[in-house]
Amino acid sequence: MSAILSIGASRSLDGLNQRLTQEIQALAGEGWRLSMRQERSNGVHQLTCFLEEHPAGESSNEMTLILRQFGARVLMEWILEVWERDLIMKRLRSDHPHFNEQERRVIGEKAAHIMKRKEEVSKEYIMYRIGRNQRILERLVEVLVDYGRIHVDGFLRFRLKDYLHSVSDAVDTAVDEYMMEKEYNEFIRLLRYFLEIQESRVQVVHVFLRPGGFQLLDDGGNPVNNEVVDGFNRDYLEHEEISFEDLLISALVTVAPVQVVLHSREEMPVSETLSTIQAVFGDRLHRCPGCERCQAFVAAREPREMQT
Incomplete structure (x- = not known):
């Protein structure tokens, strides 16, 4: 009998022992007799494979x-x-x-x-x-x-x-x-906490998204007055470390609508901002699948976007 393979480690080798034992017997074939011995000494786990017999010749x-x-x-x-x-x-x-x-x-x-x-x-x-x-x-x-x-x-x-x-x-x-x-x-x-303690200023807010901006309207199509939005102008946004996405979230939490309807182009990807709005508003948020307002908003914005 001779040792042909010996593996030591600081952790248990039970799993490795099982893998080797199951597979080496089939690998060796008839006439070959192999055995595995597992020991532990001085905190070291030892697994040794022995070749006990082999075919003559x-x-x-x-x-x-x-x-x-x-x-x-x-x-x-x-x-x-x-x-x-x-x-x-x-x-x-x-x-x-x-x-x-x-x-x-x-x-x-x-x-x-x-x-x-x-x-x-x-x-x-x-x-x-x-x-x-x-x-x-x-x-x-x-x-x-x-x-x-x-x-x-x-x-x-x-x-x-x-x-x-x-x-x-x-x-x-x-x-x-x-x-x-x-x-x-x-x-x-x-944000959820601030939303809960805020008094709702409007029942429904329609959010119209476009690349680089947004517009908030009520159910009657009128702009939603919001000091957060009004306090920032376009020049400020272009030169300060604040994005329109941050401004949108702040505006919605400040207004605290009972329901938010999101209007956007179908090809616009679901951004981190939209995921955040969903996480904060939960069931209050509804996404418009495409309506006349969406089409009118996009049509009104496209010529202006083409000029910029």
């Missing part, structure tokens, strides 16, 4: 090489699927200790998704990810074929610094996204 060296290469592939998949999440959480705890455990779980899920999400939309990223996995596999094969043993923690620390760097970047990006979402949700909460 067949070389064990070739099978050893095949099993080490196969073990490298299984270990790579296990690192990316299982160990990666531990690396993410470890990085979060060390670099961002101010988050509680629930927040870390949320951010950890984001970071894990960041490591994969571009794969769905970018051919270039797919090729990058395949290339990255191949590089990890090649380095694992180099170690296992030459030595037959590996310690995963040390391998990651000294041979996969670029991979650890990508994990760190994903964590930082996830933290930034989480903080932006947290700030946005707090912003929405405050």
